[in-house]
C-alpha cells in the first residue's frame with residue numbers, strides 16, 4: 001500500500017470537484033424564472049437574456065451547463081426546457097420543486113456568486129481561479145505560490161496525458177506559454193528526452209516553476225522566461241508553442257492577440273498546441289466542460305470553447321490544419337494547428 005504515482009486518468013477527482021456546480025445551475029435558473037420562460041416558448045440566447053434581464057454571455061455559459069444536465073435543449077438556435085424541467089421546475093407545474101430548491105439558494109455560496117454574475121455580467125470578487133491576480137500582470141510571491149500549487153495539482157494528470165502524445169516526438173524545442181507551476185514543461189521533458197523546453201510566465205510565477213524544475217533535476221533542458229505575454233516580445237526559434245488552460249482564461253478578442261503573437265514568433269511550419277477541455281460543437285455539454293466553463297465565468301474573463309470557436313481564432317491569425325484529439329485518459333483534448341510554410 002502507500003501513495004501511487006499520477007496517471008493520466010483523473011476523471012474521478014474531476015467529477016468530484018465539478019459536482020459543486022450542479023445544484024447552483026438549477027437553483028439560479030429557478031430563481032431567474034428561466035424554466036417558465038423557455039418552458040412556454042423556445043428562445044435564442046439573446047431573446048432569453050432580454051426576457052430575463054440578464055447578461056447574454058453569462059447566460060450562454062449557464063445554458064451550456066443546464067443542457068449538459070438535461071434540463072434544457074437547443075434546436076437550431078432556440079432553447080427550450082426539456083420534459084423533466086417542465087414537469088418539476090416550471091413554476092406552474094403541479095410537481096414544481098421550487099419550494100424545496102428555495103432553501104438551497106441561501107445555503108450554497110456558489111448560488112449567490114453565480115446569480116450575481118448572470119444578472120450583471122460582472123465577475124464576483126472570488127478567488128477561485130487566480131484570474132484577477134494575473135490580469136494585473138504582477139502578483140506577490142505568496143499569491144504566485146498559491147496559484148502554482150493549485151494549478152500543479154489540477155494539471156498533473158492532463159500534463160502526463162499531453163506529454164505522451166506521439167506528435168511531440170517531432171518537436172525539438174517547445175515554448176510553454178503561461179506555464180504556471182511548470183508541470184506541463186517538466187512532463188514534456190521527462191517523456192521526450194530529445195526536447196528542450198522554455199517555460200514562459202509572469203516573473204513571480206516562473207520563480208515557482210523554477211523550484212519544480214530544480215527538484216526534477218531538469219535544468220539542462222528546461223529553461224524559464226519571466227515576461228508579460230501581452231506586453232513583451234516572445235522568444236523566437238521554437239518549433240512549437242504550447243498553451244494549457246490559457247485560452248480559456250480570456251475572451252475571443254484577447255485570444256486573437258495571443259494567436260497573433262504566437263504566429264509572429266513561430267517560424268514557417270511551426271505548430272501551435274492548445275490543451276483544453278472542449279465544449280461539444282453545439283455548446284450543449286458535456287458536463288465536465290460546461291461546469292469548468294462556469295468556473296471560468298466566475299474566476300476569469302473566459303470560458304471553455306468549442307473546436308469550431310478555436311478554429312475561427314487560429315485561422316484568423318493565419319494558422320491552418322486546425323484539428324483536435326483527446327489526450328490521455330482524462331477529459332482534455334489537444335488542439336493543434338500549423339503556420340504555413
Ligand SMILES: C[S@@+](CC[C@H](N)C(=O)[O-])C[C@H]1O[C@@H](n2cnc3c(N)ncnc32)[C@H](O)[C@@H]1O
Pocket residue numbers: 134135137151152155177178179180181183184200201202205227228229230243244245246249
Ligand atoms: C490557468 S493558469 C495555467 C497554468 C498552466 N499552463 C497549467 O495549465 O497548469 C494561467 C497561467 O497564465 C499566466 N499568465 C496570465 N497572464 C499572463 C501574462 N500577462 N503573461 C504571462 N503569463 C500570464 C498565469 O500566471 C498562470 O500561470
